[in-house]
Amino acid sequence: MKLDMAIEELHRSENHLVTVLTSMSDKHKADHEVFYVTRDMAKWSREHVADLARIGRDFGLDLDPEASEDPGLLSAMKQRASVLTGRRSAPGLLLLADLRHLYREAAGTSVDWELLAQGAQGAKEQELLDIAERCHPESLRITRWANAHLKVTSPQVLAS
Amino acid sequence: MGRIDRIAEPWGSRTPYGPGETWPTRVDSYLADGLTEDDVDRWVQSATILHSNGDALDIAVKDERIVGVRGREVDRVNHGRLGPKDLFGWQANHSPDRLTKPLIRRKGKLVETDWDTAMDAVAGRAKELLEEQGPSAISFYTTGQLFLEEYYTLGLIAHGGIGTNHVDGNTRLCTATAAAALKETFACDGQPGSYTDIDHADVIALYGHNMAETQTVLWTRVLDRLAGPNPPKVICVDPRETPVARAATVHLAPRPGTNVMLMNALIHEIIENGWIDREYVEAHTVGFAELEKQMKGYTPELAAEVCDVPAEQIREAARILGQAERLLSTVLQGFYQAHQASAAAVSVNNINVIRGMLGKPGCGILQMNGQPTAENTREAGADGDLPAFRNWENDEHIADLARVWNIDPMQIPHYSPPTHIMQQLRYMEEGSIRFLYVTATNPAVSLPELRRIREILAQDRLFLVVQDIFLSETAQLADVVLPAATWGEKTGTFTNVDRTVHISDKAVEPPGEAKADLDILIDFAHRMGLEDKDGAPLVKWSDAEGAFEGWKECSRGRPCDYTGMSYDKLRGGSGIQWPCNDEHPDGTERIYEDGRFWAHPDYCESYGRDMITGAPVEETEYKAMNPTGRAVLKAAEYIGPHELPSQQYPFQLMTGRTLYHFHTRTKTGRAPQLNAAAPEVWVEMAAGDAADRGFTEGDLLRITTPRGRVEARLRVSGIRPGALFLPFHYGYWDTEDGSQPKKKRDGRAANELTLTDWDPVSKQPIFKTAAAAVERISKAKGQVSAAPTTTGSAPVTGSVPPTTGGDAALAEELVTTGDRR
Ligand code: SF4
Numbered sequence: 001m002k003l004d005m006a007i008e009e010l011h012r013s014e015n016h017l018v019t020v021l022t023s024m025s026d027k028h029k030a031d032h033e034v035f036y037v038t039r040d041m042a043k044w045s046r047e048h049v050a051d052l053a054r055i056g057r058d059f060g061l062d063l064d065p066e067a068s069e070d071p072g073l074l075s076a077m078k079q080r081a082s083v084l085t086g087r088r089s090a091p092g093l094l095l096l097a098d099l100r101h102l103y104r105e106a107a108g109t110s111v112d113w114e115l116l117a118q119g120a121q122g123a124k125e126q127e128l129l130d131i132a133e134r135c136h137p138e139s140l141r142i143t144r145w146a147n148a149h150l151k152v153t154s155p156q157v158l159a160s
Numbered sequence: 161m162g163r164i165d166r167i168a169e170p171w172g173s174r175t176p177y178g179p180g181e182t183w184p185t186r187v188d189s190y191l192a193d194g195l196t197e198d199d200v201d202r203w204v205q206s207a208t209i210l211h212s213n214g215d216a217l218d219i220a221v222k223d224e225r226i227v228g229v230r231g232r233e234v235d236r237v238n239h240g241r242l243g244p245k246d247l248f249g250w251q252a253n254h255s256p257d258r259l260t261k262p263l264i265r266r267k268g269k270l271v272e273t274d275w276d277t278a279m280d281a282v283a284g285r286a287k288e289l290l291e292e293q294g295p296s297a298i299s300f301y302t303t304g305q306l307f308l309e310e311y312y313t314l315g316l317i318a319h320g321g322i323g324t325n326h327v328d329g330n331t332r333l334c335t336a337t338a339a340a341a342l343k344e345t346f347a348c349d350g351q352p353g354s355y356t357d358i359d360h361a362d363v364i365a366l367y368g369h370n371m372a373e374t375q376t377v378l379w380t381r382v383l384d385r386l387a388g389p390n391p392p393k394v395i396c397v398d399p400r401e402t403p404v405a406r407a408a409t410v411h412l413a414p415r416p417g418t419n420v421m422l423m424n425a426l427i428h429e430i431i432e433n434g435w436i437d438r439e440y441v442e443a444h445t446v447g448f449a450e451l452e453k454q455m456k457g458y459t460p461e462l463a464a465e466v467c468d469v470p471a472e473q474i475r476e477a478a479r480i481l482g483q484a485e486r487l488l489s490t491v492l493q494g495f496y497q498a499h500q501a502s503a504a505a506v507s508v509n510n511i512n513v514i515r516g517m518l519g520k521p522g523c524g525i526l527q528m529n530g531q532p533t534a535e536n537t538r539e540a541g542a543d544g545d546l547p548a549f550r551n552w553e554n555d556e557h558i559a560d561l562a563r564v565w566n567i568d569p570m571q572i573p574h575y576s577p578p579t580h581i582m583q584q585l586r587y588m589e590e591g592s593i594r595f596l597y598v599t600a601t602n603p604a605v606s607l608p609e610l611r612r613i614r615e616i617l618a619q620d621r622l623f624l625v626v627q628d629i630f631l632s633e634t635a636q637l638a639d640v641v642l643p644a645a646t647w648g649e650k651t652g653t654f655t656n657v658d659r660t661v662h663i664s665d666k667a668v669e670p671p672g673e674a675k676a677d678l679d680i681l682i683d684f685a686h687r688m689g690l691e692d693k694d695g696a697p698l699v700k701w702s703d704a705e706g707a708f709e710g711w712k713e714c715s716r717g718r719p720c721d722y723t724g725m726s727y728d729k730l731r732g733g734s735g736i737q738w739p740c741n742d743e744h745p746d747g748t749e750r751i752y753e754d755g756r757f758w759a760h761p762d763y764c765e766s767y768g769r770d771m772i773t774g775a776p777v778e779e780t781e782y783k784a785m786n787p788t789g790r791a792v793l794k795a796a797e798y799i800g801p802h803e804l805p806s807q808q809y810p811f812q813l814m815t816g817r818t819l820y821h822f823h824t825r826t827k828t829g830r831a832p833q834l835n836a837a838a839p840e841v842w843v844e845m846a847a848g849d850a851a852d853r854g855f856t857e858g859d860l861l862r863i864t865t866p867r868g869r870v871e872a873r874l875r876v877s878g879i880r881p882g883a884l885f886l887p888f889h890y891g892y893w894d895t896e897d898g899s900q901p902k903k904k905r906d907g908r909a910a911n912e913l914t915l916t917d918w919d920p921v922s923k924q925p926i927f928k929t930a931a932a933a934v935e936r937i938s939k940a941k942g943q944v945s946a947a948p949t950t951t952g953s954a955p956v957t958g959s960v961p962p963t964t965g966g967d968a969a970l971a972e973e974l975v976t977t978g979d980r981r
Pocket of ligand 1: 304333334335493529530531817822823
């Protein structure tokens with residue numbers, strides 16, 4: 001059975017997603033919706049990391065239930081820098097690049113959840129399936145948000 | 161006939177009535193200078209312009225001047241009654257400081273100029289930018305106070321002519337969540353309730369809606385029910401002890417930023433106890449199973465902890481809601497301007513839907529708005545929507561709109577929803593929007609985080625046009641100021657909260673060279689050379705009635721169908737509720753009867769959004785979820801507010817309104833009786849919090865947030881502990897400072913303190929949860945704060961003289977039996 005590997009991989013990618021979301025948030029402090037919504041969504045990924053660590057134990061894994069994150073100081077510095085640059089130059093392109101990146105990471109994670117759900121179903125692991133069914137939609141919502149925000153932002157950035 | 165002080169008694173005398181009976185008429189009037197009705201030369205039909213209730217009135221004219229107003233007895237909305245703002249607010253029309261000539265900025269100063277110079281400058285700059293950058297450089301920010309004809313023309317110019325996606329109204333601060341919540345549940349805007357639901361309801365639930373102050377005449381209707389036989393039960397959700405809270409059977413005062421938690425617990429209880437209409441849910445809704453599942457964990461105990469409301473009270477409220485036979489729910493800014501605004505407002509819809517309480521007398525939802533013509537910005541496409549509730553994601557709707565306008569569909573931007581004002585500001589900050597045309601609103605006082613707003617508006621690279629009736633704080637920052645006519649000086653129509661359309665006829669000439677907004681907009685369109693695809697002028701009308709006829713065609717077959725109306729039909733009698741067409745020539749009182757909605761994928765205005773991220777739902781997804789167009793039950797998880805109190809900023813600051821003022825006081829601050837009733841800003845704090853700090857009534861306090869500082873005198877009121885309240889009306893035009901606080905000086909505008917954050921679904925800014933600190937600048941020494949005693953700011957300590965208006969505020973009241981018509 002390779003479910004443990006799948007859990008471990010997902011734990012890694014959800015962890016990464018937390019970092020992507022929070023560092024994106026810090027970088028776009030002057031873009032208020034991006035700043036707040038990415039933070040709210042990061043909470044989902046943090047919960048997913050904890051869920052995976054918990055269920056991982058049943059599969060002999062020892063995973064950290066806490067997502068590894070930027071220390072507060074670093075994040076505060078990034079935020080301050082982003083407010084300064086964000087209000088002057090044209091940070092639109094940077095935002096587009098970050099949204100694309102987030103989209104790809106979240107889409108990858110969401111596919112991994114799908115895989116895990118399939119695997120859990122095959123192995124008749126109910127609890128694991130429950131977790132996958134709870135978490136998968138949330139990673140899809142992150143993908144959709146990134147996609148939607150790209151659609152809203154790109155015309156202004158590209159056409160002006 | 162009696163005369164009473166309508167400042168001291170904002171709701172006037174009681175005319176009690178019972179369930180199912182007709183609300184008695186009471187004709188309120190006020191004439192200035194000791195005039196009587198015999199002195200009046202003529203009466204001109206109109207409706208109120210200082211709130212959203214749509215109270216019908218006649219304007220008294222003598223010697224070509226407005227001299228007073230009288231409520232229209234025949235009208236379905238107010239049955240003759242008027243509120244204090246209606247009775248006294250019109251006097252602002254005569255203010256000596258009205259704008260009477262166009263102004264243009266020369267060497268840094270605004271100087272008088274002529275119309276040609278001003279309009280050529282405006283159109284010239286717009287054309288230059290179109291050439292240089294394209295439509296993405298140009299944006300429009302309008303209001304909730306123009307007329308339908310003006311919004312429709314503005315939407316046509318912006319979306320159809322210039323082709324910009326950047327169009328919004330200050331209704332973003334006001335009614336955006338009402339529209340968003342209706343779009344989530346019913347996939348389309350359109351008010352499910354009617355004011356007559358008050359006549360029938362056995363339970364009226366007001367969520368964050370201080371109706372007593374925001375729609376005084378509607379509250380009068382409730383008071384008359386409460387004074388009559390078999391009165392309804394009232395549920396009030398509000399962190400302040402408002403007049404509504406004082407009249408309530410149950411008053412829930414949750415911690416700011418926890419509305420969704422509270423709503424979820426109420427729904428949890430209703431479902432757990434089986435107080436649901438299973439048949440209705442099965443026949444007419446989608447999403448119940450998911451709602452049931454998601455609400456499982458939200459017990460009253462959990463909510464009690466998060467919201468700081470006793471669990472027993474939550475149960476009691478749920479029981480009343482769950483056992484109601486005719487439930488009317490109303491919602492306003494306490495929900496709309498709060499954290500998770502749309503999710504909270506949608507939850508209110510959910511309760512009525514799962515209880516099957518729609519489309520029947522007494523069973524309604526009123527997702528309210530604050531401004532008189534806010535509904536029209538939504539319908540006519542001037543506030544971040546497309547005209548007549550067309551769906552920007554539906555290509556056929558765009559093609560149809562292009563047909564009506566005789567332009568190429570590509571010309572209408574529909575690659576994403578129209579750009580809301582908060583995002584527009586972001587583009588101005590980045591420098592990609594370089595032209596902003598503001599009509600009849602005052603963002604330099606009403607938007608959050610004013611220091612940032614002023615910085616953005618004052619940029620050299622931004623060309624700012626302000627069209628208004630006074631030199632507002634915003635106008636003082638403009639490059640060109642265009643003097644406009646106002647209510648009473650121009651003709652047009654507007655629609656109130658419950659879909660009632662009124663005509664407002666021109667009573668007198670505008671002052672000086674001021675012109676109707678419609679005329680200015682049409683002039684702008686012509687100077688821009690805007691054409692349809694056959695080379696004819698894009699704007700095909702030259703007056704209000706022509707614009708109305710144009711709008712009727714645009715609305716044909718859509719939910720807000722006006723085709724059965726005409727100016728003639730609107731004159732003489734009562735206002736008419738849309739849809740009004742061949743099928744319903746007298747209008748439609750109740751929509752959504754028998755579970756018939758406008759939610760079909762091909763017809764609906766919106767496929768909805770994610771309740772947390774705000775990402776639009778795609779067409780395919782919506783079709784799969786709701787193929788036959790039922791009501792959509794949407795659940796939302798509770799998430800905490802983004803700015804929480806801390807040791808440094810221990811309070812939660814809410815901003816809001818008072819009964820006697822409207823918006824940034826441009827009019828009400830110039831009406832003597834209204835201004836005297838609430839002349840200066842104040843801050844409210846709970847008695848316990850004040851006592852802990854040794855503060856007393858009238859102390860001068862400084863309120864600080866990370867964004868700024870405001871000075872205000874303390875009113876110890878019935879607000880919940882831990883919260884502060886500041887009225888947001890007060891700006892700088894009537895201070896020495898003019899447009900903003902002098903350097904290093906504390907501000908007066910509450911929005912110096914608010915944060916830039918908005919609900920991702922409705923994009924409505926959050927004004928109810930800013931972390932704040934308070935310190936005392938000086939002791940009261942016998943002075944009291946200027947807060948009214950008749951309202952939510954009523955004192956709970958000390959001896960404060962009651963708010964009265966004296967002789968100047970005496971207005972007539974005539975309770976009739978209906979034979980006066
Ligand atoms: S005061 Fe509030 S509710 Fe009233 S119009 Fe202004 S924003 Fe809307």
